[in-house]
Amino acid sequence: MAFAFKLAQGAVTVDKCPFLTDEAKRALMGLTAPPVAVVSIGHGGREVKLGGERVSFRHEDKFYNEPAIAVELNDLIDVDALETALKTLKEYEVERMGQTLKINMLALRNLSSEDDAFIRLVEAVKAVEYPLIISTENPTLANRTLDILKGERPLLHGASLRNITIMAMLAKRFNCPISIKASDWRELISCIDRLKGLGFSEIVLQPPGDTLKQLVENLTIIRRLAIDKKFSKLGYPTIVFSSDVKSNVPEHLTVSALLVRYASIIVVKPEVLPLIRPVMLLRQSIMMDPRAPISIKSGLYRIGKPSENSPVLLTTNYALTFHILRNDLENQNVDCHLLVVDTGGLSVACSVAGNKLKPDSVRQMIEETDLEAKVVHRTLVIPGRAAKLAGEIEDITGWRVLIGPFNSKDIGDFLRKHNLIGR
Amino acid sequence: MKIGATKSEGGSRSYSTTVGGAGTLPFYTFEGLNPPPVLALEVYDYLDSPPVGVMEAFGDVVMNPVEWIRVIDKFNPDVINLNVRSISPLSLNRSVRHAIRLLEEALQATSRPLMVTGIMDPIHTEDISRNSEFLKLAAESFKGERLLIGPVTAEAYEAVAEAALTNGHNLLAKSNMDVNQAIRLNELLSAKGFSTDRIVVDVTTGALGYGIEYTLSTMERLRLRALQGDRMAGSPMVFFASENVFIAEFKETPLNPSVYEAVAAVAGLMSGADLVSLFYVESLHMVRSFLTEFPWGGG
Numbered sequence: 010m011a012f013a014f015k016l017a018q019g020a021v022t023v024d025k026c027p028f029l030t031d032e033a034k035r036a037l038m039g040l041t042a043p044p045v046a047v048v049s050i051g052h053g054g055r056e057v058k059l060g061g062e063r064v065s066f067r068h069e070d071k072f073y074n075e076p077a078i079a080v081e082l083n084d085l086i087d088v089d090a091l092e093t094a095l096k097t098l099k100e101y102e103v104e105r106m107g108q109t110l111k112i113n114m115l116a117l118r119n120l121s122s123e124d125d126a127f128i129r130l131v132e133a134v135k136a137v138e139y140p141l142i143i144s145t146e147n148p149t150l151a152n153r154t155l156d157i158l159k160g161e162r163p164l165l166h167g168a169s170l171r172n173i174t175i176m177a178m179l180a181k182r183f184n185c186p187i188s189i190k191a192s193d194w195r196e197l198i199s200c201i202d203r204l205k206g207l208g209f210s211e212i213v214l215q216p217p218g219d220t221l222k223q224l225v226e227n228l229t230i231i232r233r234l235a236i237d238k239k240f241s242k243l244g245y246p247t248i249v250f251s252s253d254v255k256s257n258v259p260e261h262l263t264v265s266a267l268l269v270r271y272a273s274i275i276v277v278k279p280e281v282l283p284l285i286r287p288v289m290l291l292r293q294s295i296m297m298d299p300r301a302p303i304s305i306k307s308g309l310y311r312i313g314k315p316s317e318n319s320p321v322l323l324t325t326n327y328a329l330t331f332h333i334l335r336n337d338l339e340n341q342n343v344d345c346h347l348l349v350v351d352t353g354g355l356s357v358a359c360s361v362a363g364n365k366l367k368p369d370s371v372r373q374m375i376e377e378t379d380l381e382a383k384v385v386h387r388t389l390v391i392p393g394r395a396a397k398l399a400g401e402i403e404d405i406t407g408w409r410v411l412i413g414p415f416n417s418k419d420i421g422d423f424l425r426k427h428n429l430i431g432r
Numbered sequence: 433m434k435i436g437a438t439k440s441e442g443g444s445r446s447y448s449t450t451v452g453g454a455g456t457l458p459f460y461t462f463e464g465l466n467p468p469p470v471l472a473l474e475v476y477d478y479l480d481s482p483p484v485g486v487m488e489a490f491g492d493v494v495m496n497p498v499e500w501i502r503v504i505d506k507f508n509p510d511v512i513n514l515n516v517r518s519i520s521p522l523s524l525n526r527s528v529r530h531a532i533r534l535l536e537e538a539l540q541a542t543s544r545p546l547m548v549t550g551i552m553d554p555i556h557t558e559d560i561s562r563n564s565e566f567l568k569l570a571a572e573s574f575k576g577e578r579l580l581i582g583p584v585t586a587e588a589y590e591a592v593a594e595a596a597l598t599n600g601h602n603l604l605a606k607s608n609m610d611v612n613q614a615i616r617l618n619e620l621l622s623a624k625g626f627s628t629d630r631i632v633v634d635v636t637t638g639a640l641g642y643g644i645e646y647t648l649s650t651m652e653r654l655r656l657r658a659l660q661g662d663r664m665a666g667s668p669m670v671f672f673a674s675e676n677v678f679i680a681e682f683k684e685t686p687l688n689p690s691v692y693e694a695v696a697a698v699a700g701l702m703s704g705a706d707l708v709s710l711f712y713v714e715s716l717h718m719v720r721s722f723l724t725e726f727p728w729g730g731g
Contacts, residue, residue, distance in 0.1 A: 068649040221725045226462045265698045287695040290641035
């Protein structure tokens with residue numbers, strides 16, 4: 010029964026059931042599998058998972074696997090430039106709200122006519138251990154490359170109707186996911202049919218289209234057909250090379266549009282990296298589960314170097330609330346204690362409106378964190394939006410409650426005005 | 433809806449701007465074409481927390497709202513959004529008369545359709561009443577100009593709605609990232625005689641990484657409902673991409689804040705924004721080039 014519930018929620022897959030026959034499993038997996046297939050690239054704990062999507066709009070459920078950002082490197086690049094590019098990748102990582110926002114993969118593009126140039130690129134990149142996309146239309150080169158990367162499961166890109174047979178054979182031999190591109194729908198579906206016939210399930214589609222308009226349209230069509238019309242033929246993750254898009258739009262905006270419109274992998278040139286931060290913030294935002302916002306552990310947090318005289322501020326355990334408040338406090342050089350109560354991950358406004366910010370939780374948290382032994386005063390500053398709970402909190406804790414500002418950007422001024430912090 | 437009234441219509445604008453009129457989901461161009469979104473540039477009478485790079489971008493002109501309007505006018509925004517937050521008793525506490533005079537000068541400094549916003553987050557009672565007082569007077573003083581004025585909220589809309597109705601203006605209706613709240617406010621305004629095509633819905637814009645996803649989903653849900661026939665969900669929607677230029681966290685990076693603003697604007701547009709309000713001229717250029725990639729029509 011418990012297993013059945015988990016299955017219905019998508020928390021476990023049918024193949025984990027020890028009692029079903031293989032036939033039954035396959036039948037059931039067809040029914041519960043997400044309309045967009047899951048494709049895994051890479052191995053050994055560094056895999057990137059793509060697809061697995063069940064809805065076109067995040068509010069209908071959530072988005073399951075974040076769009077991957079891949080940086081494109083080609084074999085015409087010189088050794089120094091390559092070294093620099095690889096070194097700077099880590100610089101673009103951002104720690105935020107308990108998550109690491111980062112570049113997910115590298116795409117290696119064969120542009121040179123000299124095969125060994127590509128091999129040198131592959132050898133150099135192999136060391137940095139990013140999941141890879143190998144982009145070449147040269148089957149001999151692909152064979153050599155996949156051999157070097159044996160066991161790594163890179164995504165093989167460059168297959169089309171022209172060379173599908175040999176590329177499929179290579180992908181099969183090395184057990185790699187395969188990406189196909191086509192100039193129109195018929196070609197694309199032909200390729201998909203061929204691959205399915207050969208037993209492939211991990212396929213990535215490069216939608217037809219050269220312009221931003223065409224790509225946005227076709228990405229939308231693929232997702233809509235897969236989800237709404239249950240057209241499993243197109244039920245696969247997608248890939249777009251943003252620098253190949255013919256448009257006059259600054260590339261970071263092209264990437265943003267593709268990101269919100271269902272591209273599973275977006276390959277960008279290294280020049281875009283300085284502008285990638287807002288794109289990664291956008292990605293983090295849309296990937297939030299609408300039903301379960303990120304929460305942090307309740308407890309007592311120290312901001313700066315608080316003493317036993319420093320003010321105590323109350324807030325909720327919604328990660329974003331905590332993050333904003335902490336940033337404002339640190340930027341305004343406030344040393345204080347932050348008392349975080351569990352509201353099920355709801356913001357101040359939501360938890361007050363929904364009665365999830367309970368005065369008794371405040372009392373409990375004061376006790377649990379031994380707060381009364383840590384500060385000599387008994388003043389608690391509560392968020393402006395929690396004003397109506399002031400009386401109850403005072404009664405139940407015995408502390409004096411001060412109603413703070415509505416907006417955390419005013420907190421420094423507020424605390425100084427009330428002489429709770431110096432100067 | 434139309435913002436701005438030309439001489440023949442009783443106003444002093446050189447053109448009117450049409451906002452809204454979508455009949456298809458945003459950027460589903462294979463299904464149908466929507467009218468092009470409208471872009472506004474903002475001017476503030478007081479910058480309590482100046483955005484990064486504002487002096488480099490604009491210089492001293494930001495100290496003088498009327499001059500600021502003259503400067504941005506040259507860059508062809510469809511609409512100019514004049515914000516008079518200094519009237520907040522919790523801020524500079526300037527008088528409503530002062531703001532009305534400023535609005536008068538603004539109407540002379542540009543012939544573009546105007547959007548006028550008072551106190552955007554009216555929570556304290558003093559802010560609520562000052563905001564309403566200003567908006568009511570603005571509506572009465574500039575009859576016939578067909579301004580877009582706001583915000584009105586469910587807590588404070590009656591007097592402003594009446595004045596806007598009588599004097600031929602449009603309303604910016606603000607609620608807090610909730611589909612039902614947005615619809616409810618439209619119902620309240622409708623009961624006062626305001627049709628949904630004279631309302632622009634503001635579901636409150638969160639910045640990138642600061643709740644933008646709530647805004648995007650609320651907008652998508654509203655647009656889906658409107659297209660499915662729910663009339664009360666059928667108002668044009670506004671997206672304040674400018675929220676991003678005020679975020680302290682973004683000041684830590686060497687990136688120009690217009691980059692954040694433009695990225696957010698694209699996300700807002702793809703979620704159905706009919707009107708996007710921007711701070712930086714650079715963002716306007718970038719967003720325009722983005723919009724040029726797509727076909728528009730209908731309406």
